[in-house]
Amino acid sequence: MKAFDKFVRRKIVYPCLSIDKEKLTKNAKFLIETCEKKQVDVMAVTKAFCAIPEVAEIFVKAGARYLADSRVENLKKLSDLSANKVLLRLPMADEIEDVVSYANISLNSERSTIKALGDEAKKRNCTHGILLMIDLGDLREGILPSDVSSMVKFILDTSGVTLKGVGVNLTCYGGVIPDQNNLGKLVDLARQIEEEFDVKLDIVSGGNSSSYYLVENGNLPKGITNLRLGELLLLGRETAYGNPVKNTCDDAFCLKAQIVELKEKASMPTGTIGMDAFGNVPVFEDEGIMKRAILAVGRQDVSPDDLIPHDKNIEILGASSDHLILNVTKSEETYKVGDTLSFGLTYGSLLSLSTSSYVSKEVL
Ligand SMILES: *Cc1c(COP(=O)(O)O)cnc(C)c1O
Numbered sequence: 001m002k003a004f005d006k007f008v009r010r011k012i013v014y015p016c017l018s019i020d021k022e023k024l025t026k027n028a029k030f031l032i033e034t035c036e037k038k039q040v041d042v043m044a045v046t047k048a049f050c051a052i053p054e055v056a057e058i059f060v061k062a063g064a065r066y067l068a069d070s071r072v073e074n075l076k077k078l079s080d081l082s083a084n085k086v087l088l089r090l091p092m093a094d095e096i097e098d099v100v101s102y103a104n105i106s107l108n109s110e111r112s113t114i115k116a117l118g119d120e121a122k123k124r125n126c127t128h129g130i131l132l133m134i135d136l137g138d139l140r141e142g143i144l145p146s147d148v149s150s151m152v153k154f155i156l157d158t159s160g161v162t163l164k165g166v167g168v169n170l171t172c173y174g175g176v177i178p179d180q181n182n183l184g185k186l187v188d189l190a191r192q193i194e195e196e197f198d199v200k201l202d203i204v205s206g207g208n209s210s211s212y213y214l215v216e217n218g219n220l221p222k223g224i225t226n227l228r229l230g231e232l233l234l235l236g237r238e239t240a241y242g243n244p245v246k247n248t249c250d251d252a253f254c255l256k257a258q259i260v261e262l263k264e265k266a267s268m269p270t271g272t273i274g275m276d277a278f279g280n281v282p283v284f285e286d287e288g289i290m291k292r293a294i295l296a297v298g299r300q301d302v303s304p305d306d307l308i309p310h311d312k313n314i315e316i317l318g319a320s321s322d323h324l325i326l327n328v329t330k331s332e333e334t335y336k337v338g339d340t341l342s343f344g345l346t347y348g349s350l351l352s353l354s355t356s357s358y359v360s361k362e363v364l
Pocket of ligand 1: 045047070088089107169207208209210228229230231232239
């Protein structure tokens with residue numbers, strides 16, 4: 001694993017994002033197998049942990065044939081892993097060369113981009129796979145259903161690209177829940193394309209972690225052959241209703257941060273209250289003297305609202321750029337300066353901690 005060392009700092013320095021390989025393996029095996037039984041292939045989405053190769057490898061070992069990310073930089077890190085690479089965000093006009101270099105397939109909805117990908121692939125005597133995105137109501141990426149026929153004709157007429165299939169994205173911008181109606185429509189469109197153009201579509205990609213509840217309750221329309229799973233694989237949570245999924249772990253990732261001050265202080269600031277560091281006027285309740293801990297991690301790394309203290313008796317009071325302030329009065333532990341506290345994560349905190357270069361990454 002030497003090649004991975006440049007992406008993971010081995011010495012633990014705090015704050016630290018800790019990643020448990022065993023727990024992720026458990027999630028990956030269970031979810032990939034469960035989907036396989038319904039003839040659904042999983043694209044393992046790596047963006048929330050910035051595609052640390054050692055972590056992405058877990059999904060390949062568990063049977064994922066595709067690794068998917070929204071950033072080309074991340075796919076580049078995964079070059080050594082033997083899986084198909086998929087670029088999830090529509091390619092930018094000025095990253096076409098990298099997209100063809102580091103992704104086998106990209107999600108697309110624009111003719112000029114598809115043409116540019118084809119031209120670049122032709123230059124290199126290869127072909128680039130197109131997953132055509134169709135907007136079924138969530139109003140993020142995708143062509144309208146009425147444009148499908150002419151767009152497919154355009155893709156089939158463009159040299160250097162092959163049409164791998166169609167996909168939809170839901171519950172991202174508009175919050176639209178995947179159901180038999182919208183996913184059924186995707187399957188219908190796929191069948192319509194296959195008939196009209198006499199082609200076979202490998203991939204009919206029915207969305208992200210928010211579509212998994214349909215796998216669980218047996219209502220995923222037949223003909224959906226693929227799901228792109230991020231949050232569910234990482235945090236064991238389906239995202240249509242936010243429910244935990246049985247047989248998966250929600251604690252494969254945690255934040256560890258160190259106490260730099262521990263003192264008894266008032267719960268109310270003294271003096272005239274103006275704005276805090278972020279332009280908000282804070283409001284306080286007088287709870288008398290409390291035992292307060294300051295941790296060396298702050299908003300530059302993570303939003304305090306997205307942290308779940310493992311010590312249930314701790315209350316997060318707030319944070320500034322580099323300091324997280326806790327009320328530890330009710331804790332049964334006797335903390336001291338230098339101790340580390342740990343926190344469970346949400347999708348938002350996982351994303352921002354992964355992205356912060358001030359947070360070290362520990363892969364256990
Ligand atoms: C991020 C992303 C996913 C994964 O979403 P999760 O909710 O984490 O499963 C799937 N598809 C696209 C296009 C994405 O950008």
